[in-house]
Amino acid sequence: xxxxxxxxxxxxxxxxxxxxxxxxxxxxxxxxxxxxxxxxxxxxxxxxxxxxxxxxxxxxxxxxxxxxxxxxxxxxxxxxxxxxxxxxxxxxxxxxxxxxxxxxxxxxxxxxxxxxxxxxxxxxxxxxxxxxxxxxxxxxxxxxxxxxxxxxxxxxxxxxxxxxxxxxxxxxxxxxxxxxxxxxxxxxxxxxxxxxxxxxxxxxxxxxxxxxxxxxxxxxxxxxxxxxxxxxxxxxxxxxxxxxxxxxxxxxxxxxxxxxxxxxxxxxxxxxxxxxxxxxxxxxxxxxxxxxxxxxxxxxxxxxxxxxxxxxxxxxxxxxxxxxxxxxxxxxxxxxxxxxxxxxxxxxxxxxxxxxxxxxxxxxxxxxxxxxxxxxxxxxxxxxxxxxxxx
Numbered sequence: 001x002x003x004x005x006x007x008x009x010x011x012x013x014x015x016x017x018x019x020x021x022x023x024x025x026x027x028x029x030x031x032x033x034x035x036x037x038x039x040x041x042x043x044x045x046x047x048x049x050x051x052x053x054x055x056x057x058x059x060x061x062x063x064x065x066x067x068x069x070x071x072x073x074x075x076x077x078x079x080x081x082x083x084x085x086x087x088x089x090x091x092x093x094x095x096x097x098x099x100x101x102x103x104x105x106x107x108x109x110x111x112x113x114x115x116x117x118x119x120x121x122x123x124x125x126x127x128x129x130x131x132x133x134x135x136x137x138x139x140x141x142x143x144x145x146x147x148x149x150x151x152x153x154x155x156x157x158x159x160x161x162x163x164x165x166x167x168x169x170x171x172x173x174x175x176x177x178x179x180x181x182x183x184x185x186x187x188x189x190x191x192x193x194x195x196x197x198x199x200x201x202x203x204x205x206x207x208x209x210x211x212x213x214x215x216x217x218x219x220x221x222x223x224x225x226x227x228x229x230x231x232x233x234x235x236x237x238x239x240x241x242x243x244x245x246x247x248x249x250x251x252x253x254x255x256x257x258x259x260x261x262x263x264x265x266x267x268x269x270x271x272x273x274x275x276x277x278x279x280x281x282x283x284x285x286x287x288x289x290x291x292x293x294x295x296x297x298x299x300x301x302x303x304x305x306x307x308x309x310x311x312x313x314x315x316x317x318x319x320x321x322x323x324x325x326x327x328x329x330x331x332x333x334x335x336x337x338x339x340x341x342x343x344x345x346x347x348x349x350x351x352x353x354x355x356x357x358x359x360x361x362x363x364x365x366x367x368x369x370x371x372x373x374x375x376x377x378x379x380x381x382x383x384x385x386x387x388x389x390x391x
Contacts, residue, residue, distance in 0.1 A: 010378040011063075012311070018304045019370065022355035023052055025297055029284040030358050032263050033277035036270065044277060044358055051360045055367035062371025063378060067320060070372075071129070074122040078153070081119040084112035085160040101164045113161045113169040114361040118368055120173055121326035123153050124180045129319040132185065143186045147194075150181055167224060168349030172333055179329025183322065231347040244280065247272045248342050252286035252294075259290030277358045279350055282342045297356075301335055311377045320376040327369045334366075 030048050034041035087093070087103055094102040094109060102109045131146055154177035162170040181191065208216035220228075230241030238246045251267030254260060265287035267273055273280050286294050305328065312324035331354060338353040340346035352362040 012307065012374050012377045015304065015307050015370065015374055015377075018300055018307070019355065019367075021300050022297075022304075025285065025300075026052075026281075026356045026358075028262070029281050029356060030277055032265070032268055032288060033281060033284050033358075035263065036268070036276070048358055051363050054360075055364050058364060059367040059371035059374070062368055063375045065375065067323060067372060067375045067379065068317075070122055070323070071126050071319065074119075074126040077119045078123040081112060081116040082157060082160070084110075085116060085157060088112060088164060101166050101169075111361040113164065113166055114365040116157050116161065117169065117172055117176065117330055118365055118372075120154060120157055120176050121323065121330060121369070124150060124176065125319060125322035125326055127153055128180060128184050128322045132318055135185075138185075138187075140187065140190070143190050146184055146186055147181065147190060150177060150184065154180075165221060165224065166350070168337065168351035171337065171349065172330060172351070175333035176326050176329050180322070180326055183325045227347050227349075231341075231344065234344060244274055245341075245344055245348065248280050248283045249344060251283045252343060255287040255290040255294075257291050259286075259288050259293055262288050264288060278352055279338070279348075279357065280342055281353055281357050282339050285356075286342075298339075305332060308373055311373060311380070315376055315380050317376075317380070320380070324373050324376050327373055330369060331366070 027045055027048060031041045031045045034044040037044075084103060088100055092104050093100040094104050096102065101113060102111050127149060131149065135142065154173065158170050158173045158177070161173060181194070205216060205219060208219075217225075226241045230237045230243075230245060234242030234245040234249070236242065247267055251265060251273065254266060260266065263269065265284065268276065268284050268287050273283055276283060282294070282297075285297055289296075308324055308328050308331075312321050312328065315321045315324065334351055334354050337346055337349060338351050338357075341348045341351070352359055354366045355363065357363075
């Protein structure tokens with residue numbers, strides 16, 4: 001027997017509430033971080049509010065559309081995304097801070113790599129849905145064919161984004177690819193072989209660094225290597241590559257249990273941490289709200305992920321399950337990487353903290369992704385006494 005629910009009842013208010021909590025964290029942290037700049041801090045807060053308002057509207061549009069329609073648009077959107085990534089390398093591309101990641105469209109600029117993250121999820125979800133529906137055997141040969149198809153879709157945008165260079169976004173795309181490989185049903189022997197291959201590749205890079213640096217430099221550019229040096233030895237490079245990390249660690253450490261108090265952070269308010277309102281905004285929360293404030297933020301993220309996992313598991317349409325799984329991989333890696341780089345567990349890559357950092361492109365992309373998740377939940381059929389067969 002099917003339990004009938006209206007469209008309003010099907011809206012995931014738990015997820016909406018968690019997004020509202022993250023928005024409050026964002027506005028508080030941005031106001032505090034912007035206090036070190038010459039302009040009025042409310043300027044950044046007002047702009048972030050407008051970005052949130054626009055993003056919620058876009059998320060609402062994504063919720064209204066039936067996500068099954070995304071199957072028809074996944075390939076065209078993927079192709080458009082690839083074209084935009086290629087155009088970044090033309091005179092239309094805009095260089096900022098040594099990287100060409102933005103595209104000048106005349107009336108505005110966009111960062112195609114941000115959109116490409118979602119386009120890759122849509123393309124791989126559709127691919128896996130078609131493969132799963134048509135699959136008749138579970139031998140190694142079939143698994144290898146599936147793996148080859150996933151890599152054929154995922155690797156081209158990965159390498160184009162890496163070329164910009166944008167290591168952070170490239171790693172997000174890699175995380176999406178890894179997530180889709182895991183949920184694709186491929187045997188664990190192949191997955192373990194892939195892990196071994198990646199580890200061997202890292203070992204080969206280290207060997208090249210120590211023995212044939214000119215070859216190593218083909219894969220890892222000087223500015224990327226300097227970030228790795230700054231990560232491995234932040235205090236030894238505190239006057240150069242490690243400066244940002246050392247200052248961020250001082251701020252987070254000074255927060256201790258309860259924090260220094262809102263607008264009272266020494267590091268936060270003294271202009272010692274570059275990009276503190278964007279990439280390093282977790283430092284604001286760690287210093288001014290302390291361990292307790294950082295824990296509340298992490299628990300909010302955890303509850304959001306938990307809700308997304310429940311939506312993926314209860315969805316009775318395989319395509320919807322693959323969509324949510326890909327978005328979970330996208331979100332989890334971004335949050336892990338941003339917080340980990342702030343506390344010295346990962347190299348600095350320039351990734352924004354989802355829903356918290358100041359900025360439009362990343363926020364819009366993440367809200368589009370959450371709109372897709374809520375769309376899947378709204379169109380999941382709930383049964384009181386029996387399970388529906390997967391579509």
